[in-house]
Amino acid sequence: MTIAPVACLDQVPALVEPRIRDLLGRLDPRNQRVGAYQLGYCDADGAPTAAGGKGIRPALALLSARAAGHPPERGTAAAAAVELAHNFSLLHDDVMDQDTMRRHRPTAWAVFGTAAAILAGDALMILAHDALAGDSRPGGAQAARRLDADVHRLIAGQAADLEFERRDDVSLDECLAMAADKTAALMSCACTLGALLCGAPAALTQGLSRFGVHLGMSFQLVDDQLGIWGEPGRTGKPVGSDLRARKKSVPIVHALTSGTAAGDALRSLYASTHELQEADLMTASRLLEESGSRDWVQDQADRHLAGALDELAALDLPADVHDDLVGLARLVTGRDH
Template structure:
């Protein structure tokens, strides 16, 4: 079952002033408004939401409004995230704010999250309070995570534990919400809904940790981002924080890169050396180990909660894909 037609139908409900930006963000049009090409790897949150709904309803139809709502709310967060980080591109195309301006990007993001709540409340009135409450809490957690992320860029004392807390809010909250809402709208009981939310939280951590690897060691032709993009921007991602928490001359050299230059981007040769130092300090290996740890935890929830073999296999396969996608 494709999420694309109902997602398009939902976006068509928006006012024309923001609809063109939303259609561009979702890959349906170019900057000029002509037909675009949807980049690969999209709608992952919608897919996981539908899969969690299929644990109860194999048709996945009852979970579709949850999938649409989560994709809209997640899209809002991504549009705003590009504004916050001043990222010029997303998935190889100009970000919404760089294509249409910052006011249009902010207002489009606001419109998407408002539409997400409307669709969710309309879908199943009997659980509207719980479903909208879960989405509201997810939005609040994402905002908390965004604030921490911004704060961490100014701090020199960020620990691995601090970072994982931030990621659980910024990335885990929406995936946890999608997993829970897919099951909730399909008619699942409280234990399964809560358990799938825990699975989703782990999946969100895996998702972000993998993105942290891609931001340093990813193939630009597959990620759509410049090589060493996170290093050049001096972002304190999990591999960097892990490396900075070690001791020794390589750590000391790495600290020089992250303690100088202010907000200026590193030059190519500096970024190449910094990435090498991160790897020498164990940042790459520790990130890979953390991904495996979170994957084991996610699989544990599946084995405990999802008796249907096909559903469990599909969810497990998706988790494994997130753990090593696009590298």
């Protein structure tokens, strides 16, 4: 199969960025600047850059409109809304997690301060509504409700994630539910919102939504692995950052609840009160492999990717749209090479 994800990702700077820049222009200068930095449109001094995210979510939203038989332009409002909502959550998550690096740059709060990052996040979330409110098609109200419902799940997932750091009895089911809320909900929203806005039939929007849930789970599981085993060149974050923060991501909770000797050893390490050093991180990483968690998580990520592709195959999509969605799905889950 020929995979050409680049082509549909290229539509994001062409179609979605101008819309988002236009929306950003409605903000006061202070929030505009922090928002533009977060979105990768400028550096800390306001000079133009091209350091933003890959644009996976907006690309999916444009494809969602194409899946409904419309040109990608008809998904622009959905793509802008999803990208703004995603960056709202990144701004606030980085404050809450005290993460100092994202996408190979200092995080917004590290540059502009905590208060500025909180406010800019608030502003981007309202702008996401503005993006949809500016689209007068009948599907607009349904799209707005869907976005809000998924943002509620994103917030609930982040709340659970933070609570897990303070608990030592997190079950694997709880942890998977947290990942579904925190990551898969907005990914599924991206896959559905363009079609909703175009008034697509329920069978299509529901199929795209299920595709997005599988894709989001697979992406999160791969991301959890990257949070433990690198690679920083890909993630822009330090290796072992999740372990250092004693995060309860899926691989870690799988190990802790595995009933293996390696899982018990990891539990002891996590229960210690000292700051985890490089040697501890290497030990933890080894214990995760010994407990079988690394293999299990990769297997689950592959199953979700397969589930996503099955959902796509069951929809009667134009061949080019199908292939672009497959290409993006493989890219997002690190299965593009």
